[in-house]
Every structure is written in C-alpha cells, then in structure tokens.
Amino acid sequence: MDYSIRIGGEAGQGIQTVGDTLSRVFSRSGYHVFTHQDYESRVRGGHNFYQVRVADRQLTAARDRIDILVAFDLDSIAKDAAFLAEQGQIIYDSGALKKKFDGRQFLDIPFTALSVEHGGSRIMANTVATGAILGMLGMGLDILLKIISGTFQKKGEDVIRANVDAATAGYGFAVKECVSCSFSTADKAEQKMLIAGIDAIGAGALASGCKFYAAYPMTPSTGIMNYLAGKAKDYGVVAEQAEDEIAAINMALGASFAGVRAMTASSGGGFALMVEGLSLAAMTETPIVIGLGQRPGPATGLPTRTEQGELQFALYTAHGEFPRIIFAPGDPEQAFHLTNKAFDLSEKYQVPAFVIFDQYLADTQWTHAGFDLDRLVYTDYRLRADALTGLSEYKRHAYSATGISPMAVPGDSRHVVVTDSDEHDEDGHLIEDAETRVKMIDKRLFRKIPLIKKEIAPPLFYGDADPEIVLVGWGSTYGVIKEAVGELSGEEKIAMLHFSEIFPFPDTDVFDYLSLLRNAGKTLCIEQNATSQFARLMKAETGFEFSALINRYDGRPFTVEALLGELRGKS
Amino acid sequence: MTVGPLPLRPSSENSVASLDDYRGLTPAWCPGCGNFSILKTFKEALVELNIEPHQFTIVSGIGQAAKFPHYLKCNTFNGLHGRSLPVATGIRLANHEMPVFAFAGDGDCYGEGGNHLMHTMRKNVNVKLFVHDNQVYGLTKGQASPTTQEGTVTKNMPFGVFSEQLNPMALAVALDCSFVARSFSGDQEHLKSIVKAAIDHKGFCLVDILQPCVSFNKINTHEWYKQRVYHLEPDYDPTDRVKAFERSLEWGERIPIGILYRNSRLSLEERIPIIRDRTLVKQCYDINKLSDILKDFY
Numbered sequence: 001m002d003y004s005i006r007i008g009g010e011a012g013q014g015i016q017t018v019g020d021t022l023s024r025v026f027s028r029s030g031y032h033v034f035t036h037q038d039y040e041s042r043v044r045g046g047h048n049f050y051q052v053r054v055a056d057r058q059l060t061a062a063r064d065r066i067d068i069l070v071a072f073d074l075d076s077i078a079k080d081a082a083f084l085a086e087q088g089q090i091i092y093d094s095g096a097l098k099k100k101f102d103g104r105q106f107l108d109i110p111f112t113a114l115s116v117e118h119g120g121s122r123i124m125a126n127t128v129a130t131g132a133i134l135g136m137l138g139m140g141l142d143i144l145l146k147i148i149s150g151t152f153q154k155k156g157e158d159v160i161r162a163n164v165d166a167a168t169a170g171y172g173f174a175v176k177e178c179v180s181c182s183f184s185t186a187d188k189a190e191q192k193m194l195i196a197g198i199d200a201i202g203a204g205a206l207a208s209g210c211k212f213y214a215a216y217p218m219t220p221s222t223g224i225m226n227y228l229a230g231k232a233k234d235y236g237v238v239a240e241q242a243e244d245e246i247a248a249i250n251m252a253l254g255a256s257f258a259g260v261r262a263m264t265a266s267s268g269g270g271f272a273l274m275v276e277g278l279s280l281a282a283m284t285e286t287p288i289v290i291g292l293g294q295r296p297g298p299a300t301g302l303p304t305r306t307e308q309g310e311l312q313f314a315l316y317t318a319h320g321e322f323p324r325i326i327f328a329p330g331d332p333e334q335a336f337h338l339t340n341k342a343f344d345l346s347e348k349y350q351v352p353a354f355v356i357f358d359q360y361l362a363d364t365q366w367t368h369a370g371f372d373l374d375r376l377v378y379t380d381y382r383l384r385a386d387a388l389t390g391l392s393e394y395k396r397h398a399y400s401a402t403g404i405s406p407m408a409v410p411g412d413s414r415h416v417v418v419t420d421s422d423e424h425d426e427d428g429h430l431i432e433d434a435e436t437r438v439k440m441i442d443k444r445l446f447r448k449i450p451l452i453k454k455e456i457a458p459p460l461f462y463g464d465a466d467p468e469i470v471l472v473g474w475g476s477t478y479g480v481i482k483e484a485v486g487e488l489s490g491e492e493k494i495a496m497l498h499f500s501e502i503f504p505f506p507d508t509d510v511f512d513y514l515s516l517l518r519n520a521g522k523t524l525c526i527e528q529n530a531t532s533q534f535a536r537l538m539k540a541e542t543g544f545e546f547s548a549l550i551n552r553y554d555g556r557p558f559t560v561e562a563l564l565g566e567l568r569g570k571s
Numbered sequence: 572m573t574v575g576p577l578p579l580r581p582s583s584e585n586s587v588a589s590l591d592d593y594r595g596l597t598p599a600w601c602p603g604c605g606n607f608s609i610l611k612t613f614k615e616a617l618v619e620l621n622i623e624p625h626q627f628t629i630v631s632g633i634g635q636a637a638k639f640p641h642y643l644k645c646n647t648f649n650g651l652h653g654r655s656l657p658v659a660t661g662i663r664l665a666n667h668e669m670p671v672f673a674f675a676g677d678g679d680c681y682g683e684g685g686n687h688l689m690h691t692m693r694k695n696v697n698v699k700l701f702v703h704d705n706q707v708y709g710l711t712k713g714q715a716s717p718t719t720q721e722g723t724v725t726k727n728m729p730f731g732v733f734s735e736q737l738n739p740m741a742l743a744v745a746l747d748c749s750f751v752a753r754s755f756s757g758d759q760e761h762l763k764s765i766v767k768a769a770i771d772h773k774g775f776c777l778v779d780i781l782q783p784c785v786s787f788n789k790i791n792t793h794e795w796y797k798q799r800v801y802h803l804e805p806d807y808d809p810t811d812r813v814k815a816f817e818r819s820l821e822w823g824e825r826i827p828i829g830i831l832y833r834n835s836r837l838s839l840e841e842r843i844p845i846i847r848d849r850t851l852v853k854q855c856y857d858i859n860k861l862s863d864i865l866k867d868f869y
Contacts, residue, residue: 027869028869191869192869193865193868193869194868194869195865195868199867199868203864203865203868206864207861207864209856211665211851211852211854212661212664212665212851214657214661232845233844233845234860235860236845236851236854237845238664238665238843238845238846238851240660240664242657242690243686243687243689243690244686246654246657246686246687247654247656247657247660247686247687247690248657250650250651250654250657250658250661251657251658251660251661251664252661253648253650253658253661254630254648254657254658254659254660254661254662254663254664254665255661255662255664255665255851256661256665257648257658257661257662258628258661258662258665258666258669258852259665259666259852260665260851260852262661262665276651276654277651277654280650280651280654284648284650370865371865373861373862373864373865376861378856378858380856409852410625410628410646410662410666410669411625411626411628411646411666411668411669413625414623414625415625416624416625416644416645416646416647417646417647418640418646418647419647419648419649420641420647420649421633421649421650421651422649428647429595429596429641430638430641430649
C-alpha cells in the first residue's frame with residue numbers, strides 16, 4: 001500500500017480542507033502519511049494542489065505518481081493527469097466543471113448535487129469528495145465521521161448531521177460506482193502523530209520555554225507566529241506583531257535583555273531587514289533564536305515556493321565578526337529538537353542561533369510515532385533574584401575563561417545591568433582603547449567558538465556501511481534523499497550523509513565522515529539551489545570537494561522520481 | 572507641582588536616593604551643550620521621585636543623546652540608531668513593572684526610527700521618550716535633521732534643506748499619542764516638572780526637549796529659543812485634542828512649551844490578558860505543561 005492522492009483546484013475551493021481531513025483520517029488509522037502543497041501567491045483562483053501520500057511503511061517524501069486525482073477545476077485534469085498511475089482514477093463533478101470526460105480512469109461524482117440532496121446545501125461538496133475518496137480506497141467511514149463531529153461541535157447537531165450525510169453519500173456513491181477501483185488498504189494500526197514542519201518549530205519553541213515572539217508576517221514563517229499566538233493563553237507567551245522586521249528583532253532583544261527567552265522569524269527578505277539586529281545581538285551578547293524560512297529569491301522571488309538559497313546569507317550576513325549557530329532540520333522531529341537546542345545553546349553561550357527551514361519543510365506534514373519529550377533540554381542560564389543579591393559586584397560583560405559572562409535580569413537586585421552596541425568594557429560602558437577591544441574579541445569570539453563546536457552533532461548516516469556512492473544533503477532534502485537511498489540500495493552500495501547541525505561545522509572526532517566520503521567512489525551533493533552553497537561551505541571548512549553536484553532551483557521540491565532521474569543521469 | 576504615586580515604580584527598600592547614586596562616566600559632550608542641563612534635571616527628578624538606579628532601564632540608540640545612560644548609573648540597553656523604541660517595547664512586554672525611559676536625538680528618533688515612533692504611539696507602550704531636539708545632526712557633524720528649518724544650508728545641502736520641517740508635536744497629537752509635551756533645556760524648572768509628569772503618566776510619552784547645539788546649529792541658539800519659548804497658560808486644557816493640535820502648530824516667533832496633550836488610553840501592557848496578574852519574566856517554565864504540547868497533532 002503506497003497511494004498518492006492529489007487534490008487540485010483554484011485557491012478558495014477548499015482543497016486544503018479536503019487534504020487536511022484526509023491526512024488526519026489516515027494518521028488516526030495508523031497509516032504513514034506525507035503531505036505537500038503547491039500553491040500560487042494569491043488568495044483566489046490560479047491552480048494549486050494538495051497531495052497526500054499514504055502507506056503502511058514510513059514515508060519521508062512525495063512521489064510524482066498519482067493514484068487518485070480529485071479535480072476541482074479543468075486545469076487539474078489538463079496539468080496533473082499526466083502523472084496518473086496506470087490503475088489511477090480521476091474523480092470530478094461534470095456538473096461543476098461543465099464538461100464530461102470518457103475513459104476508464106474518469107469517475108464523474110456529482111459532488112454538488114449530492115451535497116444539496118443529502119446535506120441541504122452546496123457547501124458540503126468537499127465533504128462529499130472526502131467521503132468518496134475513502135469509499136474508493138475501501139476504507140471505513142467511522143474516523144471521518146468522528147472528525148466531522150469534532151470539527152462542527154460548536155455549530156450544533158444540524159450541521160454535524162448534514163455533513164455526516166454528505167460524507168456518507170459520497171462514500172456510498174464511490175463504493176457503488178467505482179467499478180475500476182482496485183485499491184486495497186492495509187490493516188489499521190495505532191494512531192500516529194501528524195505534524196507540519198512549521199508547527200514543529202513552534203512547538204519546539206514553546207517546549208523550550210520561549211515566552212516572547214515578535215515578527216512581521218511573511219511566507220513561509222508566519223505559521224510560527226500563528227502557532228505561538230494560539231498558545232499564548234495556555235502557556236503564557238506574548239506574540240507581538242511588529243511594524244516591520246527591524247522592530248521585530250529589536251523587540252525580541254529587548255525581551256531577552258529583560259529576562260525571557262525570545263524568538264523572531266521571517267523569510268530572507270524580512271531577515272535582510274533584521275541583519276543589523278543580528279549584529280546587535282552579537283555585540284550585546286543577548287540570546288536570540290531566529291527562524292529563517294527560505295524561499296526562492298532574489299527580492300520577492302517566488303513567494304510561495306521552495307529553495308535552499310539562504311545558507312550562505314545566514315552564515316556570513318551582518319557586520320562585524322562574531323560566533324553564530326546554524327541548524328537546518330530535515331523533518332518535523334528534527335525541527336522540534338533542533339529548535340530546542342537552538343534555545344539552549346543561544347542562552348548558554350549568549351550568541352544568536354538560527355533554525356533554517358524552507359517552504360517545503362514548513363508545509364509538509366509527516367507522521368511520527370511521537371516526539372520524545374525526555375530529550376528536551378531546559379536550563380535557565382540567567383542570574384535571577386536569589387543568585388544575584390549575594391554578589392558584591394556585578395559586571396554584565398565580565399571576562400571569563402569560557403568567554404561567557406554572567407547574565408543578570410535587570411531589576412532583580414541592586415546591581416545594574418548595562419550593555420551597549422558600541423565596543424564596551426566589562427561593565428558594559430562604551431570604550432575606545434585598543435586593549436579592551438582585543439580582550440573583548442577574545443572573549444566573545446575566540447573563547448566561545450571551541451566550546452560551541454563541541455556541542456555540534458555529526459551528520460546523520462544512513463545506508464550501506466561501506467558505500468561506493470554517498471548522497472549528501474542538508475535541511476529539507478533529508479526525506480527525499482533517504483527514500484532515494486532506499487530505492488537504490490538493491491542495485492548499489494549507497495548511503496546518505498545528512499547535515500542538520502551546520503555551523504559551527506561539525507568536527508570529525510566522533511564520526512569521521514570525511515574518511516567515509518574520501519573512500520567512496522562517488523559523492524554527490526544535492527541542494528535546492530543553483531550554486532551548491534553547502535558544497536562550498538564543505539570545501540571551505542574541510543577542503544573536501546564532491547565528485548558531482550545536483551541542483552534544483554525551479555522553486556519546486558525534489559520528488560522521489562525526480563531525484564532518482566537526476567541520480568541515474570549522473571551515474 | 573505635586574507628583575502622585577508612581578504607577579510603575581517597583582517596590583523600593585525604603586532607601587532614599589541621592590544625586591551621587593546616579594554618578595556615571597564623565598560626559599564627552601561639547602562644553603555648553605544643552606545635554607548637561609537635561610542630565611542634571613533628569614537626575615534631580617529621579618531623586619525627588621526616589622527611583623533608584625537599579626529600578627529602571629534606559630534604552631537609547633545612537634547620537635549624542637544616546638550616550639545619556641552611560642553618564643547616569645542605571646540599567647542600560649544602548650542599542651542601534653533609531654531602534655530604541657522596539658527594544659523598549661520588548662522590555663516592557665517582558666517586565667511591565669520596570670519603568671523604561673528612552674533617550675534619543677531628533678535624527679535618531681524622528682529620522683531613522685520614524686516608523687517605530689509612529690507605531691509605538693499607536694500601540695501606546697508605556698515608555699517615556701525624551702527627545703533631545705537640537706534640530707541638527709551632532710555626532711556626524713552638522714547635517715540636516717528632520718527638524719532642521721527648511722532652507723538651512725549645510726555642507727551636503729548647498730542649496731538649502733528642501734524638505735518641510737517635521738512637527739513632532741502635531742504628528743503625536745494626530746496619532747492620539749497618550750502624552751505630548753515640549754520643554755526647553757534652558758528652563759530647568761519647567762523641564763523637571765515635565766519629566767516628572769511624564770514619569771507619572773500611564774502610557775506612551777513623547778517629550779520633545781528643545782536644546783541648542785553649540786557646535787553645529789548657529790541658527791537655533793540658546794538665545795533664539797529663549798526669545799521664543801513661553802509656558803502654556805495655567806488654564807490650558809491638555810485633554811482637548813483639537814485645541815492641542817492647533818497649539819502644536821505654533822512655531823516660529825512664539826513656541827509654546829508644556830503639556831500640549833494627554834489622554835488616558837489603555838497601554839499595550841494593560842491590554843494583554845496573560846500579563847495582567849504577573850509579569851512575563853516572573854512566569855516560570857512549567858515542565859508539567861509540556862505533556863499536553865503534542866496533543867493537537869493526533
């Protein structure tokens with residue numbers, strides 16, 4: 001069992017609702033799910049799709065091959081039918097599309113008419129479609145009906161009943177009419193967690209004790225603000241929408257200075273405005289976590305599409321020389337735990353920490369058995385009331401063997417806390433002398449970097465222990481590379497190296513990944529950008545050069561088939 | 572004037588502050604700079620209000636005014652040019668029991684930080700902004716600021732300033748800023764009364780302090796201001812917004828100083844329900860709440 005269902009249509013037709021509901025039915029049934037979306041930067045119209053892949057084994061990527069295509073517009077048939085599997089089915093409503101299609105693969109389901117007849121209104125056409133898909137797959141309706149009851153609880157019994165009837169009508173129609181449906185589903189299992197990358201970052205922040213979030217809306221980062229604002233009441237979080245990104249990062253720094261864990265996020269264009277604030281965080285040694293959701297640039301680029309084009313930007317941007325930490329999770333579970341690690345290390349070393357993601361990771365939903373909450377790290381590194389009152393003197397930027405100075409909460413004792421964007425002395429007051437300048441650079445930069453480096457985990461290894469081919473990736477390409485390795489493992493000695501803790505660049509003491517690469521015949525670096533930004537970082541940090549580079553920069557994610565095609569072309 | 576109980580003041584340990592407690596570094600301002608009298612007046616106001624150095628925070632950006640917190644002992648975040656207000660907002664949202672004062676110059680606050688000024692007024696964050704308005708850029712040596720008089724010739728504007736002079740008071744009244752006042756560094760008693768009234772006010776305060784720049788502004792000198800400023804009448808009603816707008820337009824031969832406008836809008840901090848009972852900084856990490864964190868995803 002490994003089916004992909006694509007729901008295509010215009011923005012505003014409700015394809016998201018159908019996709020979300022189906023995914024939830026599958027994850028609650030215990031199946032593995034992977035969903036991704038393709039949409040245009042508009043609120044109404046255009047052509048968009050939501051694709052749900054469901055299987056009885058772990059899924060980490062999307063496939064091109066479609067088994068069921070739900071066409072809410074004619075474009076879906078024109079553009080997406082080419083991807084239909086041999087035994088695939090296209091369902092559509094000839095009444096709504098005002099066109100009839102012949103052929104074994106087409107199934108005309110009167111979504112609207114059934115909605116009116118059984119639900120009493122046109123607006124349940126999507127519920128009819130959702131029921132129909134479950135009927136085609138030969139799955140039960142019970143979980144969908146439970147979801148409907150939950151969703152419409154507040155709207156009352158009548159609305160629930162109408163939707164239940166609409167879903168049942170769609171289901172019954174498909175069971176009866178889809179004579180060429182040959183789908184079969186595996187036995188149900190224990191329900192799984194279904195989570196999108198962007199929510200995993202939000203949940204990771206919340207679980208790390210993030211109390212303050214300031215941002216300006218920008219795709220694909222907005223989901224973090226929505227998530228944290230939704231949790232504001234239950235968890236005590238202030239989520240402030242700032243007037244611009246410059247204000248957002250400065251607000252977060254103010255909150256962090258005042259004693260709470262703080263975060264901001266944006267996409268490249270918004271982060272560009274934050275850059276002076278990044279430098280300010282470094283100089284004042286104020287902890288901050290920055291989410292950077294990449295999308296294709298330059299400038300406005302392709303606002304709703306995906307790219308890994310901002311690694312070098314995150315690495316080198318901002319004036320002055322200072323340490324920074326950069327993580328790029330590959331799936332929601334990594335996103336959850338690396339956001340937690342970013343909060344911990346940012347506060348421990350008083351340096352800015354990044355969680356880099358992209359539209360693809362933000363929007364894709366994955367199933368997991370659950371996240372291990374025991375792995376969460378929380379240490380409050382700030383000096384608060386009791387720890388402070390006993391001190392005879394206090395200097396915010398005091399020299400120390402580790403380069404880390406005591407970080408007091410202002411107002412918690414009689415000691416004043418002083419910091420400055422100018423070069424400053426241990427007290428935090430501005431200076432001009434050369435000696436202090438050199439000592440401060442030593443403290444902020446040279447003492448901290450070796451300690452931070454020790455915290456960085458090596459890349460994740462998967463596949464043949466003695467590989468002839470090594471596929472290398474970072475961030476959101478993790479899942480598709482992993483599936484490609486799985487597909488090719490029968491024919492090749494192949495493995496994957498995936499980097500999610502990117503900077504400081506991982507050492508080789510725990511895992512000598514460089515020897516592994518040097519011993520392999522072919523090493524391919526796969527990136528969703530035009531200039532192989534990670535490959536260049538690898539060369540700069542280790543001197544290693546990959547034997548081949550694979551780049552995709554059309555704003556679309558790699559599917560399993562597309563990556564396999566590239567790999568076969570290169571080998 | 573009499574000062575009521577401080578709405579923002581953290582609990583003090585009954586100690587009485589003296590001027591000496593606020594001693595900071597020796598100022599590097601030009602001799603004769605209006606900043607000296609602002610610094611002295613501000614310290615006196617703090618002593619009279621008995622707010623100790625550790626009980627408040629000053630945020631500032633870049634410019635001569637922004638050096639203020641180094642010359643006065645207090646919690647300090649001296650950040651970037653134009654960015655003092657968002658930092659102040661972050662501090663207030665994390666700890667609304669901490670009084671936060673921002674010190675900025677006319678370039679810092681009306682130029683570089685103009686967007687933040689507009690939106691901090693709208694949000695009504697309970698921060699007191701004191702603008703050292705000398706109508707010129709001092710630190711970068713004499714360029715026009717947003718409040719420089721139209722036509723003024725500078726090194727990089729040989730044909731004179733083309734832009735209309737910004738009127739911060741009219742702007743603030745138009746945006747329904749919670750407290751709008753103007754004073755003059757050469758009238759220390761007046762300035763002190765305005766500083767104290769601002770500290771006492773609940774809501775965002777803009778205090779525009781006219782001051783000479785002895786090095787770079789040869790037009791708006793101490794004498795120039797002295798001849799023009801006058802106190803608003805004792806029966807002036809600062810709660811009448813339309814009147815306040817009218818008076819805020821007065822500039823030139825006669826310049827009114829005093830509290831031009833004030834209202835009692837709720838501050839942003841008062842509007843956020845989750846910090847009503849307890850400051851954010853006092854709300855501890857609760858590991859027991861975590862088990863629920865993933866429930867939404869099933």
